[in-house]
Amino acid sequence: MAYVFTHATVLDGTEGMEPRPDMTVVVDDGGRIDKVGPAATTVGPMGALEVDLAGAFLMPGLINAHVHLCGTGKPMSAGGAGDLIDKVTGNPIGMWALRRMIRSHAQAQLASGVTTVRSVGDPGFADVDVRDAVNAGKFPGPRLLTSGTGVTVPGGHGAGLFAHVAKSLEEAREIVRTCFAHNCDLVKLFITGGVFDAEVEGEPGVLRMPPDVARAAVEEAHKLGMPVAAHIESAEGVRVGLEAGVDTIEHGAALDEGLIALFKENGAGRASSLTCTVSPALPFVELSPEKTKSTEVQKANGRIVYEGIVRAAQQALAAGIPVGLGTDSSCPYITHYDMWREVVYFERLVGASRQRALHTATLGNARILGLGDETGSVEEGKAADLIVTPENPLDNLEALRTVTMVMARGALDEHPRVKHIPELDAELDDFLPQSE
Numbered sequence: 001m002a003y004v005f006t007h008a009t010v011l012d013g014t015e016g017m018e019p020r021p022d023m024t025v026v027v028d029d030g031g032r033i034d035k036v037g038p039a040a041t042t043v044g045p046m047g048a049l050e051v052d053l054a055g056a057f058l059m060p061g062l063i064n065a066h067v068h069l070c071g072t073g074k075p076m077s078a079g080g081a082g083d084l085i086d087k088v089t090g091n092p093i094g095m096w097a098l099r100r101m102i103r104s105h106a107q108a109q110l111a112s113g114v115t116t117v118r119s120v121g122d123p124g125f126a127d128v129d130v131r132d133a134v135n136a137g138k139f140p141g142p143r144l145l146t147s148g149t150g151v152t153v154p155g156g157h158g159a160g161l162f163a164h165v166a167k168s169l170e171e172a173r174e175i176v177r178t179c180f181a182h183n184c185d186l187v188k189l190f191i192t193g194g195v196f197d198a199e200v201e202g203e204p205g206v207l208r209m210p211p212d213v214a215r216a217a218v219e220e221a222h223k224l225g226m227p228v229a230a231h232i233e234s235a236e237g238v239r240v241g242l243e244a245g246v247d248t249i250e251h252g253a254a255l256d257e258g259l260i261a262l263f264k265e266n267g268a269g270r271a272s273s274l275t276c277t278v279s280p281a282l283p284f285v286e287l288s289p290e291k292t293k294s295t296e297v298q299k300a301n302g303r304i305v306y307e308g309i310v311r312a313a314q315q316a317l318a319a320g321i322p323v324g325l326g327t328d329s330s331c332p333y334i335t336h337y338d339m340w341r342e343v344v345y346f347e348r349l350v351g352a353s354r355q356r357a358l359h360t361a362t363l364g365n366a367r368i369l370g371l372g373d374e375t376g377s378v379e380e381g382k383a384a385d386l387i388v389t390p391e392n393p394l395d396n397l398e399a400l401r402t403v404t405m406v407m408a409r410g411a412l413d414e415h416p417r418v419k420h421i422p423e424l425d426a427e428l429d430d431f432l433p434q435s436e
Helices: 078-089 092-111 123-135 169-181 211-223 235-244 257-264 278-286 296-319 339-350 354-368 397-401 422-430
Strands: 003-010 020-027 033-038 049-052 057-060 062-067 114-119 143-146 150-152 163-165 187-190 228-232 248-251 273-276 323-325 386-389 405-408 411-413
Touching: 057 354, 062 323, 062 339, 062 354, 078 092, 078 123, 092 114, 092 123, 092 405, 114 405, 123 143, 150 169, 163 169, 169 211, 187 211, 211 228, 211 235, 228 235, 235 248, 235 257, 248 296, 257 296, 273 296, 273 339, 278 296, 278 339, 296 323, 296 339, 323 339, 323 354, 339 354, 339 397, 354 397
Parallel strands: 003 049, 003 057, 062 114, 114 143, 150 163, 150 187, 187 228, 228 248, 248 273, 273 323
Antiparallel strands: 003 020, 020 033, 057 386, 386 405, 405 411
């Protein structure tokens, strides 16, 4: 089906975007943007379905660069989650249920306006199965980039949840080769610990993966043509990851001049980027340990991680390092329909302009993920990944909370519906930072 969106106010996703009123966007029957131009002079093909937006705002679909699709966002202890994952992946019925859950969560991301998702650690390679089913047209869903099951070390972050344990350099390489055999899009390393597995107050992000293991995994991945993302929540971990040559640092920590230089040329001779994830850290700062199913030590470490994430993003932006955005969906209080909150946090806590924040969540993320020529902006020739909002996000980014239409690769949902978790929404709204 070809579509003609008329009387649209276009926000195209580029760095200098400004609202372009009374525009027409033509989508061909192959799911690509065919024309973008003034309504008075731009027409679509015969038989195309006309959608009159009556001045509403048409923009690229959001891109969520950091998610786990295996959880709901309802708080659960790490131990409890690990026990559940073992039961699920250990039998065919459990795997069937896991695929259905991941499918549902991917579709929730889409209904909320996220047309591209990067999954960075899910058990049993179920995310890969869902990606392949979406691509085959078995059911609607966002574009999925999948890492399958990640690489960690004994006692490392993600062990028993969404990462396989490497006890040697060769085992690390073998896990990478397994990911390649499953046709994963990227490899995920867990180089440091996280908030939940920090045992001492003041020491989150403890280095868990030895540098030579990280280097071996990255070398193997790059040899196979796969980019590498790495969970890192300390400056020491950032150094180890960058020296190993990882392509994206997930979360991050405060940077110094040496680390900034390594971002621009890492140990593999490449440039690296930073993925900012305020969403999973902020609840630890704002809520009691009882609510987040954590401890006082974890709450204290959560604040350190939060401050490090915000500071790293600020420093990276100032230094010209590419910064992406992701929510870390499935973590406590992080649902699959709240990418809009991460965009708001990027403006109001990190300090990016609204224009920069919206660009980062669309074309900026697309470029970091190697999709800049395919999606992320309203431009002729690109995939028709589009969303519509009644209000202008450049006036208030909370406009992204209300998405009235979603198109993913040319498939239009005129009435997207998201199933909310009201109790989580209410608490998150209580500490939503307000614009100045």
